[in-house]
Amino acid sequence: MTEPQRRFLFQMPPFWIGFSGTLGALIAFGLANLVLQARSVLILILVAMFIALGLNPMVELLRKRVRRRWLAVLIVVLGLLVVLGLASFAIVPVFTQQITNLVVQAPTILSDLLRNPQIDAFDQQYQVISNLTQFLGSGAWVNQLFGGILGAGQIVIGAVFSGFTLLILTLWFLASLPAIKAGIYRLAPASKRDRVAELGDMVSDRIGSYLSGLFVVVTCAGIGSFVFLWIVGIWVPELRNFALALAVLVALFDFIPMIGPPIAAVIVCVIAFVQSPVSGIAAVIYYLIYLQFESYVLSPRVMKRSVNVPGALVVIAALIGGTLLGVVGALIAVPTAAAVLLLLHEVAQPKLDTS
Secondary structure (H helix, E strand, O other): HHHHHHHHHHHHHHHHHHHHHHHHHHHHHHHHHHHHOOHHOOOOOOOOHHHHHEEEEEEEEHHHHHHOOHHHHHHHHHHHHHHHHHHHHHHHHHHHHHHHHHHHHHHHHHHHHHHOOOHHHHHHHHHHHHHHHHHHOHHHHHHHHHHHHHHHHHHHHHHHHHHHHHHHHHHHHHHHHHHHHHHHHHOOOHHHHHHHHHHHHHHHHHHHHHHHHHHHHHHHHHHHHHHHHHHHOOOOOHHHHHHHHHHHHHHHHHHHOOOOOHHOOOOOHHHHHHHHHHHHHHHHHHHHHHHHHHHHHHHHHHHHHOOOOHHHHHHHHHHHHHHHHHHHHHHHHHHHHHHHHHHHHHHHHHHHOOO
């Protein structure tokens, strides 16, 4: 602060100093409150942007063949809609039925766990399984989760509206991605604009490669689990009734880096053990092998050099992202950490090496 500015500040009456500070604090609080109220919309925008970055590699690949970006975007979006439509007609009814059966039989599955002496002794001390069985059997969780019929209807309407909004935003981001990046790069000084554009393209390419690779890994995890449970279901028919539901569960948990796949594997193994000890042992063996295969063979080959983040930092980033934004935060935490590491390596590290 210059000397005239200091002199002007000390000449101001204390009332105006306090009033200006209070007014600034109120404005900051109001802006923070507006951001919190618009949190759901901001999350939708963030998710749409990340989905667009994930689809962009396919658009760029098609653009080399059709030579027009709008046509490549149209082909990718139509292909995505066709896949989602076929999946909805073929999978959603079966998945809904299996989820319903799994929820209905959940109290029986939990009661069967009490046959194990160690689990029964643990439950007698802490009453975890007994309380959970009573809670699921009473049906009170339905009202608490959905708030009754009216609440369930509002959730369905909100989900449909959010899905449609997400689709429109993703389409717009995907079609306008070059213009958006060019507009952001123009905010940088002219002398550094080329370097900023280079770093921005590197970050967006890394995020897009990660999300595309993650989709491949998740698809392999879901299909592998479904095939395994279907085969085991030949000897244990009860597992076949839950094969699709558990496979989708494994795929959803696989979106959460590091900690998601083991959690899904434990859930599937517990359900398999309840149905049959042999199927439980088979599930343990399968997921021990598959988790090693995914960690050391599939993910490195699919991701290649898209993310170069240490394992400990992956866990920390996923935990922080999950705490701040839930599942969405855990999903975008790893590419965000990779982007930050890239900027530190390309910007901060050279300055430190030359200082």
